[in-house]
Amino acid sequence: MNRRDELEANLAVVRGRIAAACAAAGRSVADVDLTVVTKYFGAADVRLLADLGISDVGENKHQEASAKSAECADLHLRWHFIGSIQSNKAAAVAGYADVVESVDRLKLVPALSRGAVETDRIVECLVQVSLDPSSAPGRGGARAEEIDLLADAIADAEGLRLSGVMAVAPLGEPAGPAFEHLAAIAAALQADHPGARVISAGMSGDLEEAVKYGATHVRIGSSVLGPRPSIQ
Ligand SMILES: *Cc1c(COP(=O)(O)O)cnc(C)c1O
Numbered sequence: 397m398n399r400r401d402e403l404e405a406n407l408a409v410v411r412g413r414i415a416a417a418c419a420a421a422g423r424s425v426a427d428v429d430l431t432v433v434t435k436y437f438g439a440a441d442v443r444l445l446a447d448l449g450i451s452d453v454g455e456n457k458h459q460e461a462s463a464k465s466a467e468c469a470d471l472h473l474r475w476h477f478i479g480s481i482q483s484n485k486a487a488a489v490a491g492y493a494d495v496v497e498s499v500d501r502l503k504l505v506p507a508l509s510r511g512a513v514e515t516d517r518i519v520e521c522l523v524q525v526s527l528d529p530s531s532a533p534g535r536g537g538a539r540a541e542e543i544d545l546l547a548d549a550i551a552d553a554e555g556l557r558l559s560g561v562m563a564v565a566p567l568g569e570p571a572g573p574a575f576e577h578l579a580a581i582a583a584a585l586q587a588d589h590p591g592a593r594v595i596s597a598g599m600s601g602d603l604e605e606a607v608k609y610g611a612t613h614v615r616i617g618s619s620v621l622g623p624r625p626s627i628q
Pocket residue numbers: 433435456478479564598599600601615616617618619
């Protein structure tokens with residue numbers, strides 16, 4: 397099978413899983429958007445995905461994302477930055493990302509704002525929420541008590557738009573209860589910020605649980621592109 401056919405077949409499987417999860421949850425498939433995570437895969441795959449109708453792609457490393465988005469500028473894709481952001485790279489990330497999903501600390505906000513303003517763009521931001529137990533070592537994500545301040549800072553920043561929340565399921569614990577908790581956090585945030593409607597949750601292994609608990613965006617990598625090289 398050539399690569400295009402392989403990606404097309406994988407996409408059909410993923411879309412089928414999303415549709416089944418939506419049906420089970422009594423939700424419309426139109427309410428769940430697919431972001432294909434292209435990290436570790438090259439611009440050639442991004443081109444094939446665009447050709448197969450994908451509009452949103454996700455990357456988690458600044459250097460790789462910066463180069464790939466420049467190489468694919470003609471495709472008019474929406475680039476989602478989903479990885480941890482070094483403070484000194486935040487302005488640069490906001491220079492090409494359309495959506496920054498991993499805003500997890502206040503320090504990033506002025507830099508993201510500067511990057512958006514300098515490039516004359518509005519950059520959508522999601523507050524990345526930690527779903528890990530408080531005893532777990534940090535894997536990124538704001539703690540419950542930090543979310544409101546962070547959301548307010550994003551909402552007030554020039555060039556940024558607060559669009560919602562993002563989270564990764566906790567390690568070694570069931571995803572369902574964690575995503576249910578995320579839905580409650582998202583609802584509380586939306587009460588203060590009505591435009592913050594995005595819940596980005598669900599990866600290849602847990603998209604069904606995420607859709608069940610209200611995810612509006614799923615981020616799927618390996619189920620579309622295949623296993624990533626083991627050096628990560
Ligand atoms: C890599 C990654 C994904 C995609 O994971 P898969 O298991 O390959 O689908 C989603 N979200 C984040 C934050 C990631 O880093």
